[in-house]
Amino acid sequence: MLFRKMLRDLKSNIVQFTSIFIMIFLGIFIFTGMHAVGNGMDQSSKVFYKETNLANATIYGLDFTKEDVKQLESKDGVEKVERRFQTNASLENDTKTTIQLNIVESNAISSNHLVEGEAFQRSKDGIWLNSLFAKANSIKVGDSIKLYVQGQIMTKRVKGLIINPEYVYGVKDENEMIPDHNNYGYAFLSSQDIKFEIPFNQLIIVTDLDKKILEDIKLSLFKEKQSVLVMQEDYSSVRMFQNEINQMKAMETIFPIAFLLIAILTTLTTMTRITVNQRTLIGSLKALGFSNGKILRHYTSYGTFIGILGGVLGMTTGPIILPDIIFSFQKGFYTLPEWKGIIEPTVALIVFFCISCCGLSGFFACRMELQGVAADILRPKAPKINKHTKLEKSRWWNLMKFDYQWNIRDLLRNKLRCAVAIIGIFGCMSLIICAFGLRDTVHGITDTAYKNINTYDTKVGLSEKITQEKFLEIEKNGYRQFIQESAIEIDDNGEMVSLAMTVIGEGDYLKYKGIDDKSITLPNSGVAITNKIAKLYDLKINDQLKWRLYGTDKWFTSKIMRIIKNPVGQGIYISEDSYKNMNQIMVPTAMLTNEETSKFTQEEFSFVQSKDDLINNMDVMMETMNAMIALLISAAVILGVVVLYNLGVLSFNERIRELATLKVLGFQYTKLRKILQIQNIWITLLGTLLGVPGGYLLLNYMLKYMGDSFDLSVNISYFSYAFSIIGTLMLSIGVNRLLSRKLKKIDMVSALKGVE
Amino acid sequence: MKSYIEFKKVNKEYKLGKNRFLAVNNIDFTIGKGEFVVVLGPSGAGKSTVLNLLGGMDTVTSGTILVDGKDITSCSDRELTDYRATDVGFIFQFYNLIPSLTVRENVALVKEIVKSTLDVESVLESVGLNDHRFQFPTQLSGGEQQRVSIARAIFKNPKLLLCDEPTGALDSDTGVVILSLLQDMSRIEGRTVIIVTHNAILAEAADKVIKLKNGKVQEVIFNNNPIPVNEVNW
Ligand SMILES: Nc1ncnc2c1ncn2[C@@H]1O[C@H](COP(=O)(O)OP(=O)(O)OP(=O)(O)O)[C@@H](O)[C@H]1O
Ligand SMILES: [Mg+2]
Numbered sequence: 001m002l003f004r005k006m007l008r009d010l011k012s013n014i015v016q017f018t019s020i021f022i023m024i025f026l027g028i029f030i031f032t033g034m035h036a037v038g039n040g041m042d043q044s045s046k047v048f049y050k051e052t053n054l055a056n057a058t059i060y061g062l063d064f065t066k067e068d069v070k071q072l073e074s075k076d077g078v079e080k081v082e083r084r085f086q087t088n089a090s091l092e093n094d095t096k097t098t099i100q101l102n103i104v105e106s107n108a109i110s111s112n113h114l115v116e117g118e119a120f121q122r123s124k125d126g127i128w129l130n131s132l133f134a135k136a137n138s139i140k141v142g143d144s145i146k147l148y149v150q151g152q153i154m155t156k157r158v159k160g161l162i163i164n165p166e167y168v169y170g171v172k173d174e175n176e177m178i179p180d181h182n183n184y185g186y187a188f189l190s191s192q193d194i195k196f197e198i199p200f201n202q203l204i205i206v207t208d209l210d211k212k213i214l215e216d217i218k219l220s221l222f223k224e225k226q227s228v229l230v231m232q233e234d235y236s237s238v239r240m241f242q243n244e245i246n247q248m249k250a251m252e253t254i255f256p257i258a259f260l261l262i263a264i265l266t267t268l269t270t271m272t273r274i275t276v277n278q279r280t281l282i283g284s285l286k287a288l289g290f291s292n293g294k295i296l297r298h299y300t301s302y303g304t305f306i307g308i309l310g311g312v313l314g315m316t317t318g319p320i321i322l323p324d325i326i327f328s329f330q331k332g333f334y335t336l337p338e339w340k341g342i343i344e345p346t347v348a349l350i351v352f353f354c355i356s357c358c359g360l361s362g363f364f365a366c367r368m369e370l371q372g373v374a375a376d377i378l379r380p381k382a383p384k385i386n387k388h389t390k391l392e393k394s395r396w397w398n399l400m401k402f403d404y405q406w407n408i409r410d411l412l413r414n415k416l417r418c419a420v421a422i423i424g425i426f427g428c429m430s431l432i433i434c435a436f437g438l439r440d441t442v443h444g445i446t447d448t449a450y451k452n453i454n455t456y457d458t459k460v461g462l463s464e465k466i467t468q469e470k471f472l473e474i475e476k477n478g479y480r481q482f483i484q485e486s487a488i489e490i491d492d493n494g495e496m497v498s499l500a501m502t503v504i505g506e507g508d509y510l511k512y513k514g515i516d517d518k519s520i521t522l523p524n525s526g527v528a529i530t531n532k533i534a535k536l537y538d539l540k541i542n543d544q545l546k547w548r549l550y551g552t553d554k555w556f557t558s559k560i561m562r563i564i565k566n567p568v569g570q571g572i573y574i575s576e577d578s579y580k581n582m583n584q585i586m587v588p589t590a591m592l593t594n595e596e597t598s599k600f601t602q603e604e605f606s607f608v609q610s611k612d613d614l615i616n617n618m619d620v621m622m623e624t625m626n627a628m629i630a631l632l633i634s635a636a637v638i639l640g641v642v643v644l645y646n647l648g649v650l651s652f653n654e655r656i657r658e659l660a661t662l663k664v665l666g667f668q669y670t671k672l673r674k675i676l677q678i679q680n681i682w683i684t685l686l687g688t689l690l691g692v693p694g695g696y697l698l699l700n701y702m703l704k705y706m707g708d709s710f711d712l713s714v715n716i717s718y719f720s721y722a723f724s725i726i727g728t729l730m731l732s733i734g735v736n737r738l739l740s741r742k743l744k745k746i747d748m749v750s751a752l753k754g755v756e
Numbered sequence: 757m758k759s760y761i762e763f764k765k766v767n768k769e770y771k772l773g774k775n776r777f778l779a780v781n782n783i784d785f786t787i788g789k790g791e792f793v794v795v796l797g798p799s800g801a802g803k804s805t806v807l808n809l810l811g812g813m814d815t816v817t818s819g820t821i822l823v824d825g826k827d828i829t830s831c832s833d834r835e836l837t838d839y840r841a842t843d844v845g846f847i848f849q850f851y852n853l854i855p856s857l858t859v860r861e862n863v864a865l866v867k868e869i870v871k872s873t874l875d876v877e878s879v880l881e882s883v884g885l886n887d888h889r890f891q892f893p894t895q896l897s898g899g900e901q902q903r904v905s906i907a908r909a910i911f912k913n914p915k916l917l918l919c920d921e922p923t924g925a926l927d928s929d930t931g932v933v934i935l936s937l938l939q940d941m942s943r944i945e946g947r948t949v950i951i952v953t954h955n956a957i958l959a960e961a962a963d964k965v966i967k968l969k970n971g972k973v974q975e976v977i978f979n980n981n982p983i984p985v986n987e988v989n990w
Contacts, residue, residue, distance in 0.1 A: 402857070402865040409856040661852045664813055665908075666841020666869050668834065748813045749804075752852055 019646035027259030028314030033322025036341030038248035055204035061227035083200040092146035098607040117141035117160030125193040126159035133185025247705035258427035271365035299366035307355035424643025429691020431636035436720035444715040456509040456592035461606035481507025482588035487550040500571035522575035528562035532711035660751035673740040684732035759786035766819035781971035792942040797968035845909030899930035936985040
């Protein structure tokens with residue numbers, strides 16, 4: 001019987017309960033959906049890593065022998081070791097492409113996941129090509145491809161299309177943020193299929209030893225060899241993907257909070273109103289002999305019922321729909337054999353908690369009314385004593401127009417409702433600002449990184465085998481700037497951290513700026529570091545930086561002279577002069593030029609990278625990102641509309657008698673609409689104003705999780721601010737228009753008939 | 757006397773599901789300018805309905821209502837609102853004040869819609885509320901609240917005052933004070949005042965008594981020698 005009553009009450013407060021439902025639904029939808037995304041990525045990558053037996057560590061060096069493998073394998077804790085030779089190649093008919101060739105002996109470690117064709121076998125000849133690169137270049141299983149490798153042409157038949165766990169995030173270099181499957185790929189060959197002596201340059205290891213122990217083993221075994229140890233968690237692919245997972249997990253909580261908070265607060269305001277209105281009814285029920293517990297349970301059931309409805313619907317749809325949308329975006333960056341949203345059972349607990357909160361708000365609202373005996377409750381509640389606030393006592397209160405007086409008092413007397421509305425608009429505005437800001441920021445990266453800092457058009461990789469004469473010839477052949485890109489280790493209070501170092505030769509293709517946005521030239525002594533590195537390792541200008549080239553023993557101590565702002569390419573920058581002053585000779589690894597990529601077809605170049613391709617890639621990514629932005633904005637609009645409309649209806653119903661009175665007195669429709677609008681405009685303005693910093697902080701929070709290789713600072717254009725503010729205000733006015741249609745329907749006669 | 761208000765064959769029909777119900781059934785009557793009129797009748801007779809029609813709060817099903825020569829049944833929504841704002845002052849049984857505005861503000865808010873209002877202070881003075889100006893309605897007694905509502909009604913300086921059971925929620929002593937205040941509005945200030953009431957004794961004080969029953973005019977009584985309200989034998 002009480003259940004019937006509840007359903008009828010829900011129906012008569014349909015707007016409130018619908019909005020509670022929508023908020024809970026959206027909150028749970030986003031929460032469980034994002035959880036499924038983050039957790040799914042986490043689990044899927046772990047499964048992938050496990051299935052393919054991803055190496056736990058790699059040692060880079062030169063000419064590893066069978067003996068080396070045996071010795072390393074004999075160590076306690078080292079399970080398995082394999083040799084690998086990695087080198088760059090390119091398609092013969094398209095030298096802009098770079099294919100990282102992996103010549104392996106057995107492919108038992110970091111093995112390939114087969115997408116199409118035959119699985120890798122050491123006894124088979126042929127090539128196993130990355131499936132995405134193959135697709136982008138229309139290469140099929142069975143096709144023959146011609147490759148430039150180490151200055152020679154090699155013809156191979158494609159045996160299978162594969163993906164490899166070391167290339168979940170596969171980019172050519174630090175400047176490339178988005179994998180370009182057109183131009184960069186990887187392939188595997190069996191060592192038995194190679195005619196020449198293979199200078200194996202990697203040992204991949206399966207082990208559960210930690211870095212320290214492995215480092216010691218490495219030192220003891222390969223003392224005379226230059227070698228570098230990199231642990232799995234430091235593989236750029238693994239690290240980037242882990243960052244992405246962390247980012248998703250961070251969003252899992254931050255976004256739904258606004259919705260769930262609104263849902264709970266709306267339940268509280270609605271239930272308070274219902275129980276106050278049903279005060280005498282509660283008294284009658286009590287007089288009839290219903291126990292307090294039963295009555296409490298009844299009012300708790302409202303929020304619980306709606307909560308379960310929204311929660312269950314959100315929980316069943318979120319983990320299905322949201323991963324689809326997010327993954328389509330992620331797929332542009334990362335390659336996994338399978339993308340699946342997975343939820344943990346613990347999520348149900350949190351959902352249960354949210355539903356409980358909604359139920360409990362009814363409980364507390366009712367308990368306030370229940371205090372006292374039946375007879376007391378049956379008497380109508382003594383009206384709130386109206387006190388004059390300070391503002392009302394001030395001189396100019398009486399100069400104020402009636403609509404202001406009325407609305408100010410209404411707000412002051414309904415602080416909770418007002419707070420909910422402000423929070424709602426705040427959330428709406430924050431989300432919109434965040435969405436637009438995300439767009440601006442990413443746009444900004446393209447501009448800063450590819451237009452302001454890197455002003456060259458083409459970057460060409462110089463292979464190690466390049467001859468002195470050839471080099472001189474290149475140097476003569478027009479305007480070029482040479483750089484050396486090397487890996488270094490820095491000593492961060494005793495801990496070794498690997499970083500990228502760039503030695504910059506003469507030229508002006510690279511235009512760096514400081515944190516204050518002023519141009520910076522690299523000094524003749526000492527080094528420059530990027531702002532992100534400075535923040536990560538707590539370094540300041542004039543600090544001493546201890547570093548060494550990867551795989552060498554010679555430590556340098558350099559003074560930090562400059563701090564550079566660079567969205568991509570974090571690391572250490574040294575001018576050629578300064579490098580010379582350290583008694584080092586620059587060995588160029590790449591050169592920058594404005595000439596077209598097609599000029600560099602010779603086999604001497606290890607890769608050719610066109611900046612336009614990088615920019616195009618960013619643009620493609622922006623398009624997928626627009627879907628996410630649209631999602632954010634729709635969520636924001638729903639939040640704003642629902643909150644404003646719901647509270648508008650609430651306040652409308654509370655004031656319906658007064659509005660009817662005004663109508664009888666002869667207030668025109670437009671005038672009444674204006675009166676109703678004022679309050680919404682105030683709330684919207686305040687919420688919007690708070691939302692500006694809110695959105696800024698939200699975006700800042702999101703960008704923080706973008707990973708260590710990006711230094712993204714919030715960049716929101718004035719246009720975005722203006723657009724968000726105007727949009728939110730329009731929303732508010734639109735909702736008000738919708739509400740004021742109710743004004744026309746007020747029946748003066750019945751509204752004034754008597755006290756309810 | 758030239759008639760100020762004229763009801764001509766006025767019908768008001770309510771639809772209740774499939775049934776129709778004539779709350780006002782073919783009513784004709786006239787009221788002169790400055791008259792103090794009492795409308796009597798049993799519950800459900802249609803008194804409030806007639807008053808609401810006259811006040812432009814409700815629309816007729818058929819017939820015409822002329823007020824000062826203007827046919828209010830053919831007015832648009834906007835015109836009706838203007839008519840309510842400038843010509844009519846309402847006083848209700850349940851006062852219908854705005855609880856979040858003070859006494860003074862409740863009266864002064866009329867300024868938003870009517871240009872030529874009286875002076876707030878003197879109107880409050882005339883209903884004897886000067887000392888309560890800054891109180892809120894909930895802090896006043898019923899009689900005081902009704903006086904606020906009268907003040908609000910006359911503040912517009914309307915020619916027509918419509919009162920639906922203005923003393924219904926008051927004790928008889930307070931009721932007399934309110935009623936004589938309303939009688940003065942007609943006697944002294946020359947406004948047309950129409951009062952709906954259950955109290956037949958008030959008939960002695962009226963210029964004209966209209967008796968309604970079952971939606972029809974049962975009888976119109978002219979009273980040539982109305983006596984002041986406070987001299988009526990309650
Ligand atoms: N909105 C409505 N829908 C249907 N019938 C209505 C409506 N309003 C009034 N009535 C009916 O019209 C008739 C006249 O109502 P009205 O309110 O005018 O009576 P009254 O004379 O003012 O009675 P009372 O003295 O009790 O106030 C009543 O029988 C009532 O049931
Ligand atoms: Mg009535």
